[in-house]
Amino acid sequence: MLNFVDSVQEAVAGIKDGSTVMIGGFGNAGQPFELIDALMDCGASGLTVVNNNAGQGDQGLALLIKEGRVRKMICSFPRQSDSWHFDTKYKAGEIELELVPQGNLAERIRAAGAGIGGFFTPTGYGTMLAEGKETRIIDGRGHVFETPIHADVALIKALKADGKGNLVYRKTARNFGPIMAAAAKQSIVQVSEIVPTGGLDPENVVTPGIYVNTVVRVPAAGTAAGTTEKVA
Amino acid sequence: MSVQSNETSIQTSATPLGRDDLARLVARDIAPGSFVNLGIGQPTLVSNHLTAEQNITLHTENGMLGMGPEAEGDEIDGDLINAGKIPVTELPGASYFHHADSFAMMRGGHLDICVLGAFQVSATGDLANWHTGAPGAIPAVGGAMDLATGAKDVFVMMTLLTKQGASKIVDACTYPLTGVGCVTRVYTDKAVFLTGPDGVTVRETFGCTLEELQELVPVPLKAAAAVGA
Numbered sequence: 001m002l003n004f005v006d007s008v009q010e011a012v013a014g015i016k017d018g019s020t021v022m023i024g025g026f027g028n029a030g031q032p033f034e035l036i037d038a039l040m041d042c043g044a045s046g047l048t049v050v051n052n053n054a055g056q057g058d059q060g061l062a063l064l065i066k067e068g069r070v071r072k073m074i075c076s077f078p079r080q081s082d083s084w085h086f087d088t089k090y091k092a093g094e095i096e097l098e099l100v101p102q103g104n105l106a107e108r109i110r111a112a113g114a115g116i117g118g119f120f121t122p123t124g125y126g127t128m129l130a131e132g133k134e135t136r137i138i139d140g141r142g143h144v145f146e147t148p149i150h151a152d153v154a155l156i157k158a159l160k161a162d163g164k165g166n167l168v169y170r171k172t173a174r175n176f177g178p179i180m181a182a183a184a185k186q187s188i189v190q191v192s193e194i195v196p197t198g199g200l201d202p203e204n205v206v207t208p209g210i211y212v213n214t215v216v217r218v219p220a221a222g223t224a225a226g227t228t229e230k231v232a
Numbered sequence: 233m234s235v236q237s238n239e240t241s242i243q244t245s246a247t248p249l250g251r252d253d254l255a256r257l258v259a260r261d262i263a264p265g266s267f268v269n270l271g272i273g274q275p276t277l278v279s280n281h282l283t284a285e286q287n288i289t290l291h292t293e294n295g296m297l298g299m300g301p302e303a304e305g306d307e308i309d310g311d312l313i314n315a316g317k318i319p320v321t322e323l324p325g326a327s328y329f330h331h332a333d334s335f336a337m338m339r340g341g342h343l344d345i346c347v348l349g350a351f352q353v354s355a356t357g358d359l360a361n362w363h364t365g366a367p368g369a370i371p372a373v374g375g376a377m378d379l380a381t382g383a384k385d386v387f388v389m390m391t392l393l394t395k396q397g398a399s400k401i402v403d404a405c406t407y408p409l410t411g412v413g414c415v416t417r418v419y420t421d422k423a424v425f426l427t428g429p430d431g432v433t434v435r436e437t438f439g440c441t442l443e444e445l446q447e448l449v450p451v452p453l454k455a456a457a458a459v460g461a
Contacts, residue, residue, distance in 0.1 A: 026295075026317075026331070027313060027317035028310055028317075029294070029310060029311050029312075029317075052331075076372070076373055076374050076375070077372045077373065077374040078370060078371075078372050079370040079371070079372035080372075086370075087370060090370055091368070091370075097371075099371050100373075101373050101375070101376070101377040101378050102293065102335065102373070102374050102375040102378055103293075103331075103334075103335030103336075103339055103375060103377075103378030103382070104377075104378070105331075106330075106331035106334070107332055107335065107336070107339075109332070121339065122381045122382075123339060123377050123381045123382070124381075125381070125411075125412060126358075126409055126411070126412035127377060127408065127410065127411070127412075128363075128408050128409070129373065129377065142412065170311045171296075171309065171312040171328055172292070172295050172296055172312055172313055172314075172328065173310075174295055174328055174329070174330050175294055175330065175331050176330070177330065178332075179330055179331060206330075
């Protein structure tokens with residue numbers, strides 16, 4: 001069921017304590033800041049968050065972590081020069097970390113959306129990130145068994161949606177959006193623009209509307225500092 | 233064929249190579265038409281030395297082929313960044329794709345070369361470049377393991393010695409591994425090494441002889457075979 005809602009508050013209202021929440025974005029590109037802010041305001045806690053990073057600076061996911069709403073992070077690269085809120089929580093033992101190589105993270109998310117029960121990948125074989133995992137030699141090469149990552153909710157930023165919930169993205173802000181939309185039971189998408197059904201070229205749709213549940217328009221001017229919205 | 237085969241007899245030059253000289257050498261060794269991923273840090277210098285005639289396509293794992301130079305001034309666009317989260321530009325013929333596709337093209341063996349930095353490389357090409365393993369260090373891996381395992385050729389760029397003077401080419405890595413047997417070449421300020429199941433071969437030395445190099449490196453070094461050998 002596809003809903004168009006008028007506010008980000010309404011969009012995230014159904015997110016419950018203890019949910020697993022995928023959040024799109026790589027660095028600030030594609031990070032749905034307004035949806036994250038609304039998630040903060042709605043008060044949900046005990047969250048497991050899936051994102052490539054663990055928040056940067058004093059905005060978005062970093063604030064959610066600072067306020068103690070995140071019980072566990074599943075990510076590939078939590079440590080950055082400005083990831084001080086995660087660093088503090090981690091060193092205090094107040095947040096759990098599941099560290100996943102970036103491509104395994106992406107493929108585990110993809111597998112969830114595609115109904116795959118797991119897969120063998122060469123990435124990580126023979127390293128500490130494969131410890132305790134099933135391994136197999138396939139065509140003479142070591143592989144590690146990785147399982148899908150499912151989520152209750154995905155928060156995603158796209159450029160445009162049409163009336164069917166079809167999405168297009170912008171440049172490298174696409175990153176995790178399409179796979180997270182498919183992996184979560186409920187996909188909540190903020191877009192800069194909603195166009196009428198038929199307003200997107202079907203050949204160019206990146207995420208078909210079947211994967212989308214809630215769409216909210218957040219005007220481009222409201223996107224994060226540093227993001228310029230020069231739509232080609 | 234992603235690598236130019238000009239491994240002949242061992243070559244030497246009079247002085248150690250600086251970072252830019254090393255980047256120029258790596259760039260020269262990348263075959264025309266290759267798809268290449270340049271890791272964060274020193275490897276990004278390689279892009280300054282790629283020529284238009286080489287027709288190299290740069291991949292950035294956050295989801296783009298055809299990445300151009302770093303963006304400046306009005307070109308800066310928060311939606312167009314590289315894996316180091318630096319604003320970049322797009323070249324004609326660029327394409328965008330999602331993360332799973334980006335790593336599938338890497339894991340699937342479609343990328344010819346990746347160039348990475350390293351803490352240590354073992355005699356058989358094991359790579360350690362993501363984690364010191366120090367107590368209290370917050371581990372962060374990013375795409376390092378995927379790059380090391382996925383590209384057809386993995387080139388490492390690093391200084392041969394640590395600040396304390398220890399060789400970074402080692403018998404077995406003491407830092408946590410990034411990948412097993414994945415490195416094919418190591419470009420350093422003192423020599424170019426070829427690594428593989430049969431151990432370490434020296435292709436070129438810079439400012440030292442093979443014998444002097446051997447005194448610094450704790451694994452047996454072979455000289456590259458002469459032309460036609």
